[in-house]
Amino acid sequence: MTLGNSPEDDRPSTEEDRPSIGRVLKQARISAGLTVDEVSAATRVRVPIIHAIEQDDFSRSGGDVYARGHIRMIAGRVGVDPGPLIERYDAQRGGRPAPTPAAPLFEAERIRPDARRPNWTAAMVAAIVAVVGFVGFTLFSGGDGGSGRDRPVAEGQAPGATPSQRSSGKPADPKPVPSDSAIAAVPNDKVTVRLAVVESRSWISARARDGRLIFDGTLSQGDSRTFQDKEGINLVLGNAGVIDLFVNGKKVEDDFRPGQVQRLSYTKGDPQVG
Incomplete structure (x- = not known):
């Protein structure tokens, strides 16, 4: 008979030994003294979705993009670093897909005069x-x-x-030439959405109307992105209260608050919240 630790006690911990994503979030919520309803009110994530995530069921989130956003918002509320949890989520699903480059900014910094008109x-x-x-x-x-x-x-x-x-006997008056400060023209045949982060940072996902992923990532204060599609743009905004939003050349006046997750959809018409 020998004394000491068994070989099983000395083996390194594996992925199976670590608490799951849902268990980490649930334990952090309980340690913070928060109820599911309180977390839902602060993050705008519905109660059934929070319950499902704490059971490691991400099917209610509606896809990987939304699941990452839910994990990020819940972790931030209960005081857990969301980065490692997002990495584990992606690793369990074969890695995170490379984001599709954002659509190029529409080229309209100035209104160019019609070449057919007299100079x-x-x-x-x-x-x-x-x-x-x-x-x-x-x-x-x-x-x-x-x-x-x-x-x-x-x-x-x-x-x-x-x-x-x-x-x-007076010479013809010259026609005024548009200045560099003229408002940028917006294409009539496309939906154009521009986002600008005015403070802190925000997680953003943008998809075309046909479901094609345009952008998925985090923007910091001072960053901006412009997206275009022929039919429409679907957005998911994390921390929506820190974003200035322009749709088809018009600023969207909203009452979003910091920490909110907003799902929006826009078409060629006037800005309409989806």
């Missing part, structure tokens, strides 16, 4: 040059009956001037 600025410059040249010619060239200085100076006419402008 009034160039016409005005040409008219001024013509006037100055004619004045110089009449002043310094000789002529019948005396010096050119004794003759009245003829007024030049701006090319493309209207009949009323020709009769008054």
Whole structure:
């Protein structure tokens, strides 16, 4: 008979020995003295979903993207670091898929003038040059009956001037050129959604109307993303109260609060909360 630890006591802990994701969240909630209803009120995650997650049943979450968001929000409320739990969740499902690059920002920093319209600025410059040249010619060239200085100076006419402008002798007014501060144009044939994180950080998932994943990740203060699709954009916003939201060129005025999870859907019409 021998004394001491058995070989089984010295073996390293395995994945099976560690508490499951649901058990970790449940123990942390109980340690924090919180009920499921209190966690639901703070995170906006429904009570049945929280109960299911604490039993390691993620089928009620509606998919991996939503499950990650639920784990992240619940862990933050009960005081647990969500990072290791998300990693374990992804490892149990074969790894997290690489996110699809976000749609490129629509190119509309300024409204470009139509190339087919007359360039009034160039016409005005040409008219001024013509006037100055004619004045110089009449002043310094000789002529019948005396010096050119004794003759009245003829007024030049701006090319493309209207009949009323020709009769008054005034050159045509140049058409204003749009400045760099003009509001960016939004394509009419697409749904355009822009998000900007104004403080803290927020987890965001964006999908096209056909279910294609456009973006899935976390944005920090100062970050922004723009998404486009021909039919519609479906969003899931974690910590929605820290986000400025623009849809089809219009800012969405909302009453989202920090810590809320919001599911939104937008189409080509006016901004409508889904």
